[in-house]
Amino acid sequence: MLIGDVARHSGVSPRMLRHYDALGLVRPTGRTVGGYREYSAEDVRRIFHVESLRSLGLSLKQIGRALEDPAFTPAALVSDLIRWTEDRLERERELLERLRAVDASAPAGWQDVLRIVELMQGLDSTSAARRQQAVLARPEGVLPAELLAGAVLAESDPHVVGALRWALARSGGDGVAALAAGVHSEDVDIRRRAVLAIAEMAEAPGAAAVLADALGDPDTTVRRHAALALGRRGVTAAVPTLVGMVVEGFNDVDAAEVLGELSQDPECADRITTALVGELAAPTADSATRIRLTQALVELSGTTGAAVLRQLARDDDRAVALVASAFVTVLDERSERTVTGHEDS
The missing domain is CATH 1.25.40 (Serine Threonine Protein Phosphatase 5, Tetratricopeptide repeat)
Structure with missing residues (x-):
């Protein structure tokens, strides 16, 4: 089978097939009288093996070793691939959240985008003082509620939390809805932070319903904070x-x-x-x-x-x-x- 036929049947471009040949990964076993590459059925099967391993995230070098070295065991490599993939997904999830935060701020121009990105970078700082300053330095109404809510649920420093709650209450967005998911988190610390933040917005629409749900929380601290806020209402x-x-x-x-x-x-x-x-x-x-x-x-x-x-x-x-x-x-x-x-x- 000539290279064009192999490309049509396998979905691998002729250019990539030539690259595999140059690397010694898949070399056609024959040549025509005119010198064209001619692939056997076994060569085509090897191409499909290569593509299958590529789909798992293996590099071409790793694929070559996997196919050629009988002593090569997949267990360690697969574990590494899992870890690398999880890291990549986490980075992509963070990027997605950043993009959503920018989108939620309804930027009128690139300056607005840059301000939100600067805020996110400030909130990512290892310095609590810088995180607090990143919030307090922004005027009211320019901080997206979704971004602030996410920061509230992740923040452990009480001074930064206070600044974030203050900003969230003045953001003009639906802070209760943004925090509500935290009330149902498996992480008890996140549930506590969510209830405390919603308690400070107890007059906001939807707050009472979320706090009422929290009265049934398995954690006593969550129930107590919800009860105080609801009782005052x-x-x-x-x-x-x-x-x-x-x-x-x-x-x-x-x-x-x-x-x-x-x-x-x-x-x-x-x-x-x-x-x-x-x-x-x-x-x-x-x-x-x-x-x-x-x-x-x-x-x-x-x-x-x-x-x-x-x-x-x-x-x-x-x-x-x-x-x-x-x-x-x-x-x-x-x-x-x-x-x-x-x-x-």
Whole structure:
């Protein structure tokens, strides 16, 4: 079979076939009377072998060794190819993200493109100070939300994170949507960063729904941050997690204050009081836990919490009784001042 026929059947160009011949990779076994290359069926099979190995990413030198050296084992080389391919895909993924970030910024000219590229280079810096400066040095509205959200989810330095959240809230883009994917990440650190960032944008459209999903997260920290943000927005679904925070002593003061805000709704106040009283009576509640629960009761609106505090003032646990008594005195004085104020007016 002549070179033109081989090229048509194999899809390998005549030029590449001549290159294979020059390298000694696939040499035709015969020549015509006129001196033209003539390929045998075995030569054509070798061409297909070469092309198959090329499709895996092997160089022509590696292919020649694989086909000629009987002692050559593919395992190590294939492992190297996997690693090289993964590295290449990672570089291409980063390039794709950069291109998308540039596209999302809707550049009006090459100067806009260069500004976004400069920002991305600054965010890639190993210096936290430079990363922070890269964000703060840009005017509002020129930073694409997608780029900022990705940086928020990847950033560990608290100062840089603060700058990124600040910029994201002012970017004019849909920051919540850009961060939402992070709430479902397998990496718990990314989920925590996403929820904290969305919590700062809790008034934005879609934020409450994303945070509500986070209440079911397997990580307690994610659930707690979501509960605080939702509770401040009046979402009563956060109550069980907030009560749990008081019990566990994690941001219990903040959780108690949010429970106090929620208790302004009488129906919710009864629900919160029932939950707190139930925890007070739990066999596993030690003295410190019961004191935290007692402190939470004083934050509640209405008279229900005060009534429970009066009961706790006679509690068998003297430490709990003393704390409750002190709070009852504070509430009585507060009530007296309120009544006196009304009388004076």
